[in-house]
Structure formats: C-alpha cells, structure tokens
Amino acid sequence: xxxxxxxxxxxxxxxxxxxxxxxxxxxxxxxxxxxxxxxxxxxxxxxxxxxxxxxxxxxxxxxxxxxxxxxxxxxxxxxxxxxxxxxxxxxxxxxxxxxxxxxxxxxxxxxxxxxxxxxxxxxxxxxxxxxxxxxxxxxxxxxxxxxxxxxxxxxxxxxxxxxxxxxxxxxxxxxxxxxxxxxxxxxxxxxxxxxxxxxxxxxxxxxxxxxxxxxxxxxxxxxxxxxxxxxxxxxxxxxxxxxxxxxxxxxxxxxxxxxxxxxxxxxxxxx
Numbered sequence: 346x347x348x349x350x351x352x353x354x355x356x357x358x359x360x361x362x363x364x365x366x367x368x369x370x371x372x373x374x375x376x377x378x379x380x381x382x383x384x385x386x387x388x389x390x391x392x393x394x395x396x397x398x399x400x401x402x403x404x405x406x407x408x409x410x411x412x413x414x415x416x417x418x419x420x421x422x423x424x425x426x427x428x429x430x431x432x433x434x435x436x437x438x439x440x441x442x443x444x445x446x447x448x449x450x451x452x453x454x455x456x457x458x459x460x461x462x463x464x465x466x467x468x469x470x471x472x473x474x475x476x477x478x479x480x481x482x483x484x485x486x487x488x489x490x491x492x493x494x495x496x497x498x499x500x501x502x503x504x505x506x507x508x509x510x511x512x513x514x515x516x517x518x519x520x521x522x523x524x525x526x527x528x529x530x531x532x533x534x535x536x537x538x539x540x541x542x543x544x545x546x547x548x549x550x551x552x553x554x555x556x557x558x559x560x561x562x563x564x565x566x567x568x569x570x571x572x573x574x575x576x577x578x579x580x581x582x583x584x585x586x587x588x589x590x591x592x593x594x595x596x597x598x599x600x601x602x603x604x605x606x607x608x609x610x611x612x613x614x615x616x
Contacts, residue, residue: 364598372594375587406573407588410566414592417562420449422555424548429532447552450559451518454589456510457567460503461586464488490571500571504564511560512553521548563589 355366363369386403389395424445471484488502489495525545534540538547567586 364601365594368590368594369598372591372598375591378587410569410588411592413562414566414589415596417450417559417566418453418593418596420559421446422449422551423447424551425536426528426533427536429534445524445548447519447548447555448559449555450511450563451556452511452514452559454563454586454593455514456507456560456563457586457589459510460506460567463506464499464503490574496571496574500568503568507564507567508557508560511563512556515552515556519552521545521552524548 351370352367355370358364358366358369386395386400390397390400424447426443426445428441428443467484467488471481474481485495487495487498490499522545525541525548528534528544529540535544535547538544566589
C-alpha cells in the first residue's frame with residue numbers, strides 16, 4: 346500500500362511538470378539521510394574517532410565528487426551539422442548551421458541503479474540461508490562492501506557492470522543509423538563526412554569514445570566511497586551512488602522548472 350501510494354504521488358509530481366516524480370521521492374529520501382550522516386561525522390570528530398583533518402578531507406572530497414558529477418552530467422560533444430540550401434517553389438530553405446549535442450553520459454544514473462541492484466541480489470538471497478552455510482559465508486566474504494577482500498571484488502564487478510550498462514543503455518537511447526538517415530532525408534550533413542553509412546559510422550565512433558569516459562567516471566564516483574571507507578576505517582554515510590542520484594535529479598529538476606518558467610513567463614529563474 347505504501348509503495349502504491351508513493352507511485353501515485355510520483356505520478357502527480359510528474360503530471361504537474363516539476364520533473365520525474367519517482368526520482369524526486371528517491372532524492373528526498375537520500376537528502377533526509379544526509380543530516381544523520383553529518384551529525385554522526387560531527388559526533389565522531391568530537392569524540393576523537395575522527396580528527397579535524399579527516400573531516401576536512403571528507404568534505405573536500407565530497408565537493409570534488411559533486412563538481413565531477415555536474416561536469417559529467419552536463420558535458421557533451423557538439424558535432425557540427427550543415428544543412429544544404431534547397432528551393433521549394435519560390436522560397437529557399439536550409440543553409441543554416443547547427444550541431445548535434447552528444448552527451449558524455451546519456452545513460453544518467455541508470456547503470457549504477459542496475460549494477461547495485463544485481464549485486465544486491467546475492468546479499469538478499471543470503472538472508473534466506475543459514476548464516477553458517479557455505480553460500481552465506483561466500484557472499485559475506487567476497488560480495489559485500491563491509492570489509493576486505495569483499496569490498497575490492499565487489500567494487501571490481503560493480504565497475505565492469507556499470508561500464509556494460511552504460512553502453513547498453515546508451516545504445517538503446519541513441520541509434521546512429523537512424524540519426525544519419527534522418528539527417529540525409531532533411532538535407533543535413535556533417536562537414537567532411539559523406540551522408541548515410543559514413544555518417545553513422547562517424548557518430549558511432551565518437552559516441553563510443555565519449556561513452557567510455559562517462560562510464561569510467563561514473564564507475565569511479567560510485568565505488569570510491571566504499572574503497573575509502575575500507576581504507577580509512579570509518580563508514581562514510583553518504584555514498585557515491587547517493588551523490589549521483591541527488592546531483593542528477595537536482596540538475597534535471599532545475600532544468601524542468603526553468604523550462605516551465607520560460608514557457609509561461611518568457612523568463613527563467615536562472616536568467
């Protein structure tokens with residue numbers, strides 16, 4: 346009943362144009378835990394578990410990670426496109442220049458969600474087995490982030506899955522062949538590249554190169570807090586996955602509100 350109510354609430358948020366309702370609800374839940382994480386860190390600093398240098402290091406690292414997430418989320422490669430002039434009746438059409446914005450990370454945080462869900466499946470199954478069984482001990486040793494060596498195996502598998510799902514989800518979202526055919530039909534072409542299959546191959550090559558950058562950055566941000574927790578010996582209450590979701594949803598919501606204000610008032614809150 347609670348899940349159904351949250352789904353309905355998310356749909357109401359989406360229908361009113363604020364943004365993706367479910368993402369905003371997840372965003373709110375993560376933000377609610379931030380206060381607890383900060384209070385725990387402050388208490389650890391007062392009791393001597395953490396020294397002030399470690400606190401400053403954690404805060405500085407968090408700010409760097411947030412800046413990296415913003416750069417990856419908004420980063421794009423602009424492919425120049427030129428439209429040929431054509432005469433229709435007595436009017437001349439085309440001739441303008443534009444660009445194709447290929448985002449560095451088209452998949453967003455979806456690869457991280459898929460990867461963590463798959464890795465959480467063996468841990469969920471382990472709850473149904475005897476704590477002393479071989480399967481449970483194997484999962485606790487090799488497939489959890491609690492301690493070494495499991496955190497390193499977990500992080501390695503997580504990185505590989507994130508890279509795979511980034512390419513998989515990007516291939517679903519952007520089809521270079523269809524895009525090249527649409528450009529050809531509308532009289533558009535990339536300077537120096539022949540229309541048709543050469544354009545599709547060029548777009549696919551560029552997309553593959555920028556996607557690996559986004560995938561590696563996404564994997565690094567998602568796994569870095571778990572590794573730092575193991576090395577520092579102090580549990581960081583705000584992980585990379587949470588930061589990715591919070592920053593990504595905040596950016597998308599800001600763009601949605603900006604678009605709504607521009608549509609209705611011709612002036613956004615960012616201008």
